[in-house]
Amino acid sequence: MNLKEAFRFQNKLNSLMDEAQMILSQEENVTKVKKTYLRKKVMREAEDETTVDAPSTEYGDKITEIAGFILEMLHEREVLSQAIARAKQNLPIDMDSETGLNIRRQEIARLFKRMGGLRSSEIVRQNAGTGYRFNSDGNQVAYKCDVKVVTTINFDRNKIQRYAAKMNSRADEISAEIDRCLINSEVLYDRPFDVNDTFSEVFEAYLEKIGH
Helix, strand or coil, X not given: XXXXXXXXXHHHHHHHHHHHHHHHHCHHHXXXXXXXXXXXXXXXXXXXXXXXXXXXXXXXXXXXXXXXXXXXXXXXXXXXXXXXHHHHHCCCCCHHHHHHHHHHHHHHHHHHHHHHCCCCEEEEEEEEEEEEEECCCCCEEEEEEEEEEEECCCCCHHHHHHHHHHXXXXXXXXXXXXXXXXXXXXXXXXXXXXXXXXXXXXXXXXXXXXXX
């Protein structure tokens, strides 16, 4: 498999562990609640009745096996992670570092693009200003006035736009290189099941493996 397929399978293993952990995290699945209605204490002619609460999952009778399944999936995750790490050593770039850097390049490019789109402006905001004056009676009163707002950019627009173009170009270049690495790399790992298998299918295969 290549790195792209390996990362997809890595996500599959994570989702299987998540589902198994959710089953084990629900108390009604990992405990058995038996209720006995002591009717005979109230009416001699009645019979006591015992009921058992049903678990909320179909795997209620396979809880120990679900725990083992989590460990099996975690082991596969560890093996796959090691295979991915070995594959990355043969890449022409440090893919992890460049992926993080590219996120920052794209953020900076978007910022520069927004700055490059700013324009100088002049507007008058009616009655937006306030002040105080003395009236004819000598009392201080408030008044309102218009406010002229002049906005100008305080940077070199052409240079900022060149910076944005440079960042975008570099980000695109690295993105293309990362895509080539994802597709052309080789990860030495044998998948124990198909990435499209359901939780039930993978768990049943695990039960067969351990002889259940």
